[in-house]
Amino acid sequence: MGRAKLPRKSTNIDMTAMCDVAFLLLSFFILTTKFKPAEAIAVETPSSVASKVAPNKDFVLVTIDKDGKVFLTMDDEQKKELVANTVNSQRNLGINVAAFKKAGFIGAPLSGLNSFLSIPEENRKGDQLPGIPCKDSTNNELIYWMQVVKDAYAGEKMDLLLKGDNVAKYPAFKNVIAAFKKNELLKFQMVTNPENAPEGSELWKSSMKGEKQED
């Protein structure tokens, strides 16, 4: 009685399907990744051990570039419209609200706001613009801007961010803080690059123990 021979199955698996899946995923990730848009204001942020991710919506961002020039960015278009209308009615500037809403950032003194908004968006480069005057307490237009922005966000959650360049001098930073303080905006966050806590330091020890960093 002969035993029935079991047919030997090949252990080779057809990898084609898996290859297809891998490359499908790859192309999906590449296409959905939002590349960092070329920034109109070139800023190199310092790094810190803070582990909290910077908010990316409903923020009001004040940028200090390497020459200490100050720019204001808002992401909420409705709030921008509110701000533009307030500025128009209080200062009689007659600025173009639609252009203000579209503008990625504000970087001109109030008197030059109209000519700033008439520059096409792609030609607005931080290094060629005057920035918001914020040099001293007598001509600190940022105080006015922050007041208008604060009113626009009245009662709502607003994330105030500050993004400074590595080589910006401290007085520029101080003037911005002074503008925040004047408007009683006492809580803000500074945008930084993530960095690990140095080995052996207290923070490193506590994070090794699994303790969460305080906000």
Add this chain to the structure above:
Amino acid sequence: MAELDTSGGGHKKGPGVKKGKKLSTRVDLTPMVDLGFLLITFFIFTTTMSQPTALKLFLPDDKVTPEDQNKAKESGVLTILMGADNHIYYYEGQLKPDGSNFLSASFNGENSIRDVILKKKADVRSRSTDSENPYKDFVVVIKPGAECNYKNVIDILDEMAINVVKKYALVDISDAESQLVKISDASSQTSVSN
């Protein structure tokens, strides 16, 4: 899928014609799959890692009357001053009129500001009688000079987080201190050039 039809469309060859050896067109796709997943992993990691983080800072309210302000014990205060070109200076307690306790430190390497902070912290702890909160009197006062840059300010605030300093304040530099920082900056520059 990955094979090509090489049978020649059912065309029969003549009796004397020798059949060419059929080569398999099957390609091993395993390395290609490996490569694909490697790239996926790479892209996933690089995209999530570049997210900026935010360092929180709470400003003190200037309107608080002097009576309500926090008083710090002199023995627990460490004042850090910053000058141009990453220069950093510190003194403990109050600055002596002759400036003898005005010392210089650096951000990293030898005589780093971290060691200074840790030393002061241990010092405060050893003298503290409050067992529950031994660091109660420890306050770091940060006074950035006019010439120091934003990076230094962030670095020193970061240092507070690294060394778990609970109480610190960003204070404007006084004229006398500003002069002292300027002189020290200038003297350290000449000593480097000599």
